[in-house]
Amino acid sequence: MLSPLVVDAGCRNRMLWRCDLAAEVAPDALVDALLDVTRMGDDTFIATRQSVGAVLFILEHASSGHQLVVVPRTRRLQIRLDGLTPRAERALSAGHLYGAVMRAAEMATGRAEAT
C-alpha cells in the first residue's frame, strides 16, 4: 500500500517525512477515505484551501494539525509535522500518521473496514 516511511528532503530536523503510494491505490480514493470521519474516526483529515484541484491535495489531521500532502501524478505522499512539534516527538508523530494513512489506503482498496 505504502512504501516505508523515510525522512524527506527539508531544512528542518525530521519535520518532513515521505512515503509513496502503491500503484494499486487510487490517490482520489485515498483522499476520500482520509476525509471520511465515519471511516477514520479520530484520525480524520480535513481539506485545506491550499489544495489545487485534483493536482495537489494538502490535508490537515484534524486532531493534531499535522499535514499530509498528496501528489496524485507522482504518487508522492509527504507528512508535514506541525511547526511546534518537539524534536523528541517527531518520529513518533510521523509514525502515527503513517499508520493512519496506511489504514486509509487499505480502506481505499476495500481491504479494511472502517474504525
Place this chain on the structure above:
Amino acid sequence: MPASENRSRIDSHDLSFFAGSCVVFHCHHFNVFFDQTIDDALGAERGTQLRTDAAHEAWYLLLSSLCTRMGADDPGARLELAANVFSAAGHGRLSFDAAASGGSATGETLHYAVGWQDKYGSRIRRQYAIDGFAAGFAAAAIEVARGLDAGALVCSESSCVATGADQCTFTISPSSAPFAVTGRGVEAWRAVLPEPSTGLHEERVSAITNGLVDFLGNVVGDDRGLVQAFGVLVTNHPADYYNHLSNRMLDITHRDKPQTLEVARSLLQESGQVCGFHTFGGILASPEWEALVGAPSEPLDIIVGGLAIARALGFGHWCLEEYEPDQRLVVTSPGTYESVHNKVVIDDTRWPCSYLFQGGAVAMMQLAHRIVWQPRPTFSGSLYLKLRRDAPWACEQTHCFARGDAHDRVVVTRV
C-alpha cells in the same frame, strides 16, 4: 498579510504591496540569520534597538494607511485590526493591555522566537531577547490605535521564549523621541520604477511565477499566527523593515568601524544566500512544486525555478541574461525591493544595495550545481556551511538601480 482589497501587486516588476507598503515573503532561516547579522555588526543591545526601531517605523507606515483605508477609527477596532494583520502574516499572536501612556503586551508563538528555537535551540542557549520585530510592531500598533505620532511610545521585550522564558512579554512606555517615517507607499515606488524587462526563458519563468502567486494567495496564518508552507515557517514582512536595517547598520558601520564595512556587506549578501539555499531549495524539492511544476531534472530547471520563486515572493522581476552551466550566471532585475526602496528614500546609495538579489543568485548556482537532487536532496545547515567553504562562488553586483543604473544586475562566477 490577509487577502483583501488592500493587497496589490505590480506584476511587471514583481513587487507586492499591502495597504500601500511593499511586502515580501521570507522564511525563518533568512529572518533569523538577517537579524543576527545586524546584531553581529552592532552588538546585542544596539542591534536589538535598531531592529525594534526599523519594525516600529515600517509598521507605523503600514498600519496608519491600513486603518485609514479600512475606516477603523476607534482604538479598539484599530488594535484588533493590527493584531489580526500581524498573525495573518505569520508573525505569531500579540495581545495588548495598553493605553496611550503605555502598558504591556504578551506574545505567543512569535515567529522569531519560534524560528530561532527551531534553528538553533537544540545547540545554543540564547542570552538575550530576540523579538525586536514584535516590539517595534507593538509600539506602532498602540500609537496608530491611539492616534499618536510615530515615536510617542517605546517598547522593549521583558522576557522571551528564545531565552527560556515561558512567554514573550513586552513593556510599552512613553517616549520623547518622535521620528519621521521615511518609508514611502506604492505610488512613490511606482513613480520611479524603470521600464520592465524580460530575460531568457521568459515564457517559462512567467508561467511558473503566475502559478506560485496564485498558490501563495491562499497561504495565511493559522490560529497561532504561524504560516507553514513548503516545509518552512513563512512570513510576509514590510520590506521597509529589512531595508531600514541594512541601510542603517551599514551607515553606523561605515561611520564607527569602517574597517569592517566590507565584512558587514558580505554578511548581508550571505543572508540572501541563506534565503536562497533554504527557501528556494525547500520549494524546489517540495511536493507542491512537484505537483504544480514538476520535479527539477536538470540544472536549468533550478535556475528557471529560482527566478520564478524570487518573483512570486515579491523580490523583484529577476530575469536571466546569461547562463553558462557550472561557470557563470548573470541575472538582471528592473529594480528589487531593496534598490527601489533606496531610490525612493535615499536616491543615491553609497554601494550597490541589492544584497538579497546577490545572495539569491549565488544560491541558485549552488542549488543547480552542488546539490544532488536524486533520489532526494537535503538542505541542512551543515551542508550549507560545507558548500560555502568548499565550493564558493564569487558574486558582483555590476549595476544598481538605486545608484542610477537602468536596472540591477549581478554576475556569479565560479571561484
